[in-house]
Amino acid sequence: MNQAKLDNVLILFLRLGAFLCFAGWTWVHFYWEGPYGIFLWQEKTYAFVSGFGISWDQFVGTGANDGLVQKWIARMAWLYLACTVLTLTVRNKSWLQMAALLGGSVLLTILSYAKYLASQRELPMFIEHGGQMLIPVLLVMAMVLGVRHRVTVVTAMIAFIMTFAGHGSYAVGLWPTPSNFYGMITVILQVEYGTAQAILYTVGLLDFLVCIGIFIPRFRCASALYAAIWGLLTAIARPVAGMSWSLHYWGADQFLHEALIRAPHFLIPLYLYFLWRVPRQAESVVKNPESLMKSPDMANPPPLAPSVLTDKQLKHNETL
């Protein structure tokens, strides 16, 4: 595969990650409810809105009807749907669409913060949403700066580290391990608690190791590949463990979106893996891998493999 095609594939990973993530959250907002209760269903928020002459019944509804809280939480679904569509339509110079996608990233950040508050401020809860919060930003960066630009790659690495360090913090027990971590392992692998505990601890350590591994040129490909596989497995573990023929819609409405919103957890590592995987023809001329890190275009330094660069990339590199 030549670099241009590869770049398109890399963008496709980011686009797909953002699309699935937004699609999953759209479903949550449309079918279930966004996790903003922690902000809205409290006296202080009401005290604030009551200053605008809004009564309590208007704010939260009477039960026979919806209040502002329910209506606006439901309306958030449209914002997420718009972001989902934008992930498909956004192109290189669609500035408005890109700005809207960055707004989508803000939405995801607010959402992640709400989950963090709801978890009684467990830091990993916010941190592990890094991949989801940053995937729209990554897509925009890839469009504007280039899929191999230093800032794009560093942002992807931050998203990677946040996701896996957050997950690892829970898995090794730095913060209380969420119960469903054990549950999913127990159900899917049919193992006892002790084994599930050992597995979780091991994969938690590996979560941290791959965060370090992506800084070591020798291990970064393997780290990214492992993270992609593990990210995929943890994403699909939700529907695999929870869905059943005996449930309405086989439980798809309960569990499938759990996999979708986690798409960045495997697509960002996959992006990094393909970015860092040195093509065989280039391998022969790469004598000093360290230089890759020093180049502004971290994964594709032009002096090392000019033969595989496209005109567009050469032009792009000249502008740096």
Added chain:
Amino acid sequence: MNFLKYLTFCIGAFAIVNTAFAQSGNQGRSRDAILTIPEVEEKDIICFALYTVHDQTLKLTAQLYPIAEGETKTVRLEIEKDDTWVEVAQTTAIEPGWTAPFRVENWDDTQAHKYRVRHGKEATYKGVIRKNPVDKDEIIVAGFTGNSIRPGHGGDISRQDIIDNIKRVDADVLFFSGDQVYDHFKHYAAWLKFGRDFGEIIKDRPTLCLPDDHDVGQPNLWGESGKVSTLSGASDGGYARPGVYVQEVERAQTSHFPDPVDPRKIGQGIGVYFTNLNWGNIDFAILEDRKFKTGPAGRVPKQGPRPDHIRNPDYDPTSVDVEGAVLLGERQLEFLDQWAQDWRNADMKVALSQTIFCGGAHIHGNANGRLHADMDSNGWPQSGRNRALRALRKGFAFHYAGDQHLATIFHHGIEEHRDAIWSFCVPSIANLYLRWWEPLEPGLNREPGAPGYTGDHLDGFHNKVTNFAAANPEKNPAGKLLNTRSAGFGIVRLNTRTRHITMECWPRNVDITDPTTQQYTGWPRTISQFDNYNPPSWGKLGELTFNVEDPVVQLIDAKTNEILYTVRANGRTFNPGAPQGKRFIIKAGRDAPDQIIVEQAEAGDQARTIRL
């Protein structure tokens, strides 16, 4: 270097936003109640002890702080006899949880015994095993629920007022209906704190603690016979925490219960504890209304923003009463069927469980928010709820429960309003989560002058309920005050002489023996034991006069042979109630209904004299 700058910027931005959004009521870990296990000296290693005595068997569980490596795990139980301490049992403290369960058979419950639990050479914990109070007319059962320790709503306020009041009324039994522990990960540490808070009253009287959802580490619980739950919120059914954690919780809280009547384990090696305790001629059924219950997610059509919440007031209640959905489960229903017929050494029957058999609140949340129906309540599944009530009313059982964070009195109905048992849901010790009973329409058939929220209603599942009291919290409760959030505890007085049941609902930090102290509005209320199965449409079969005191009477449908009820009459006369237009077989006996006394009784019959 750039990477580090970028990372620093991100962390800084997060910190700023976090600070900006910080809410005074929820400042994270620093303000959470501290759940650390204190370092104690060897002599203080026994934290507290719980016990029950049933059928001449003493079961006592000592709760220990962690035993150091190399120290003995053997724990001894001694009884004082003639001023001498005599060892009656030994056991080994079980990890995890450091519980030391003792069992002593052939226990003489006709007199009180001083006991002490010992560990090593120094550690001693003393208490009293009471005599069975069969000679008392009134058995006092103190009821509690929701032991939050979070400071945000007064959970950090001392429980000394409760200790003092329980000592003042000298309660015979303590009943903690659930959520003794709210921490989902540190049950052991929280259980030790519970023991430090309540051990002073627990050590000297039979105590029953039913683990509820938070005790086993999840926000709601539909146990589904031990399934593993993987859905956030656990509404897919099953246990969210590992089976070993649940086992540890149940070992700590229930291993001193009388032996389970059907001890077969459920999934993940989790045990069962449903059984009965006979104390002071009151027969308590100890139920587990979560353990077998089906989870609603995916089983019922979605009716709201959560699988277990119904927000659509126009939904069809029958659509959620799905086939196969379980509440108590067959094993417990079989137990209740036997229990309702067994009146040996029993004048009255009381069912103890985590929560009440209806949707007992309309508005949920720390501020407000109307919810049409909540499947975490025992109002769902309706068929299971009705089966449970049918089983309980066969023994005229009074239902004592908690969990709702809202004290209520309900008279339940199945075919018609008020045709089943009464329930008393006690208030929370400290109220984490507010609820209000606030129907949109005033109730029918209210007592004169009673609030509009009382009277006959349909709950969110269209179950027939009649409310007699609700300790609704203030709409905007002030800060940390316990009582603006309707915190408190319940007292139930069971009078075996008059067969009256008196429900009392007390706020916190009052002296309940002071005549000027007010209970929550709607309390106290006294009912008769026989009100627990006295449908308004029934007639009377004619007064029966016996030649013995307090015979056991059983009514059987002459056509279907189904037992309608079994009860111990009060005195020598009893006028059985029964549906109009049907014929019944009446059986009776001194301690069991072993003799047919009337073959074809029907409503409106003349009085009869019966010789047993």
